[in-house]
Amino acid sequence: MSTLPHILRRTRRSLLENAYLNSVAAAIIGAALLMMGVYLTVQVNLNALVSTWNSDVHVSAYFAPEVPESRRFLLRDELAKDPQVAQVRYVSEAEAAAWLSSQVEEVAPVLAELGPGVLPASLEVTLRSAEMSEAELNTWAAGIQSAELPEVDYGQEWIDRFNSFLSMLKALGAGLGVLILVAALFVVTNTIYLIVYNRRDELEIQKLVGATHGYIVAPFLFEGVVQGLVGAAGAMGGLWALHQILFTRLAAQFQMGAGAELLFLPPEMLATLALVGVLLGVGAALVAVQRFWAQAA
């Protein structure tokens, strides 16, 4: 003989009889997961952005003015032989000035007045290796630096700063995530406690007629699972809507600025969110039932 069919029937019944309180619990779980989902989406996109920068590293190596052009071509050809280098392009002083003038119109008259040679000639290097670590990149850049190429710029300082910012954001997100989960657990526990309290007479009688502790608690745990799944589904729906409505408006801007695609959460993260929702519902149910028994004893 199995008690499972009875437990499932009682779960269904309790879900219907306490539809309002169950909806409140699911909504709170959903709100907590939505907040976490928004944070994770931002995090995923920032990570992708950094990853794009790191996988497509451009280095500008600036020539000292006294280096003759023939020597510059020689250095370009030598650099092209480096297995790490995908492409090298020589940019003369005139080309640099022309490029800057085309980008910032106001600068064009100033550059014209100052004459040629204001901006240094450079080698624009695209590196082949997407797997290059920060340290390897630093070493490589230091290796090409010389009296002829005194300044090598690859925006690493900016990437480092952004990485630090991301680390800080992750720590902040983890802290806020824990706070949100604890707050949600507290509110959901109190909501489920009301459901347990509504059924206190039934629970007392179940004990008197020989129900095991597991039999009495199980329906609340199943309710917690349902609340968690409904909350997670709501959060994912909300997240998707936000992604579509709000983020896609910014997508073009993001793509233009950084070359990164605007991403939604990957399936494994969505599954994790659902799992967190279920754990939240089940955990809150456990705490609520234990609290009820402790007070009833």
Next chain:
Amino acid sequence: MIRLYHVSKRYGDQSALNDVNLHVAKGEFVYVTGPSGAGKTTLLKLLHGAIRPTSGKMLVGGIDIAKMGSAELYQLRRNMGIIFQDFKLIPRRTVAENIGLALEVIGTPREQIGRRVAAVLSIVGLRGRQDELPLTLSGGEQQRVAVARAIVNDPSIVLADEPTGNLDGAMAIEVMEILQAINLRGTTVLVATHDAGLMQRFPFRVLRFRAGRLSEGGP
């Protein structure tokens, strides 16, 4: 069936039961009586494990229930029917659902529950009332539903705490007749009551308590 050896129960400094020894044989019908505060309800609560004795040994069906862990109490209660003065029915559940609860917790299939519920409803004289809600029934009918719930899984012991306390004379007699019928089928019945009229009308052994001590009818 039930044996108590030097059982005492204290609540702080207050003694609710004091050195009680008693023996109730299998299939016996026994009254537990005495004035308010004498220890009748305490004795019944001890017997169904709602509270634990401060000292002493309590054998029910050969098992020392004083040593039973709270997680094992369900085994004791599945072999015991309990009836209360206030019926303890779930108002949102139908008569059939209230009675079937005792079978649901042991995993009895639904069809079987339906058959057993119908059978006990016949015994307590409520045939055809299975779909009604408890609050639509009279006090006597509600108590008969509680009796039906207590006997639906064929327990070897039925404990009744003032089962007629909320009922008028005729209804009280109906309930007592049902308990007597259950006893005639071999079930041990303990009824806590202070209704002398009922005890005269349905004469069985009387365990009389006074200030927590068994003063008459033991062991």
